[in-house]
Amino acid sequence: MSEVKRRDKNSKKPKGSSISRPDDERQNHTEFRLKTHWKYIAYVLTVVFTAAAIYLKVVYTEPRVATFAHADRQYQKQHVTIVCSDDYKRDTFTECKPKFCGRVVMDGIVTSEEVDHLLGVAKMGLSYGGSNGGASILDLHSGALSKGDKFISIYSAFPGGEGFKEEDFKIYRTVKNKIQQAIGDHFKVPLHALHLTKPTFFSRMNTSEAKNIHDEYWHPHVDRQTYGSFHYTSLLYLSTFNKDFTGGRFIFTDNGTETAVEPRAGRVSFFTSGSENVHFVEKLKSGVRYAITVSFTCDPEKAISDPDVV
Template structure:
């Protein structure tokens, strides 16, 4: 067993040996404090960097729940279609053979409507919405029913403005609207393997103008996830014709198909048509618009002739 050393005699308090020990003791206390302060600065800097990144991401319309872009704004798609299993939503409604969805899915195409046609039909929306507009961020113009957002309410523009409508719109405007609607109808029928003659336009079918103004009423809260078949009942097939460009005309405002862990998003592009079966298989929402103005037309179709509506006419 090794011999043990005796401990050094304890120096009296206040002598030189004790004084020599004090500096090393102070360093041992100061060192953890210095390290802590250094890590605190790093943590604060990291938090600030993260915050700025989130602001930038938000300004570009980002959403961390989106995992896949179905259609980029820079793409020119002749057609892209994804088939998905049909939901049971259609079982609680009357079925129409050869029309009611048996094949469900979602598609995107830039080959149905030209960008020039999109520009021309956007001018119809701009003229109509110049007569009113919502106090909130979402304004609606429905040429079928005449519904127009004005302040916090809706008016019938045909009754409210009367003969003034003749100076706002033209017969060519309404003919263009009908022509583009028919092109969309034919494309949907082809994609889902049904007869276009069995599809009927249904309400609501409308122009939308969305900007970053804060919502004033429930009608302005366009960003909530929903199912068209549940919300409207008559919808069997839904389509959107975009009239402005994501990141050029507005930020945010992308269309999102909601799927657990694998959301799919469509980036609007003028002339792009997005279409899908209207049941729960296509739960969806629109991102909030952060800047600029987003224009689109929602065009919906039903298989039930009792829920069909006529094209608008210029009278």
């Protein structure tokens, strides 16, 4: 009997040993859940604040681009009047110089057949040259054609018996006259006072890396400062944004805000050429973009004649 009692005494837990009780387990579980809960909240808040910081950076550091003319819409006439710069104050061409300034987009001036024909002219001419960089030009008036890192004469590049046909120049003149009429009508300029000037040219843009400053068409500039003779600038687009290419929108800049014209085949865009219309072409992302720049002056001494068969 004494042995049994001795064993019972020896079997008791020593002092200081812990015995897990249900209350302790519940407390430990609650603490674990609280720690996990707060870790989750901290993670969520980190994600939210990071996203907010990225959003604010984009909103307040990237220019906001409003679309003036969408490529998937047709406009009989989309226009805005803006305050003229001082660029015309010294001009003496009172009949012609801008009485008010603005930007205009019109679809339907040029027929689809005329667009297709002029696109064919551009592709044929540029097939004899092409810049090493992303921007090539073809000027039917001077014959200038980008080739490599220089210019050659397209009229010297043609093999014997080949070249542009009278029909090519006829359609070119017809389209130029339509654009001239639209500019004259909108800006209240008599046609006899509005003259074609240089440079007037086809352009082709692709995604090739720029090789010189002439390939970097994405820098903001003012036509009147760049070319001198311009009073009114126009563009006829021969390809379409988001169909034939991405990027390549025509963008006006106004004190930190930007307004885009999305090219559409057959679309004519024109505007006064002074500092009120600072602009650039957005860097191309994919595809090939074709257009014609048709420029007009009020100065008869800066006028150029229509191109013709050589």
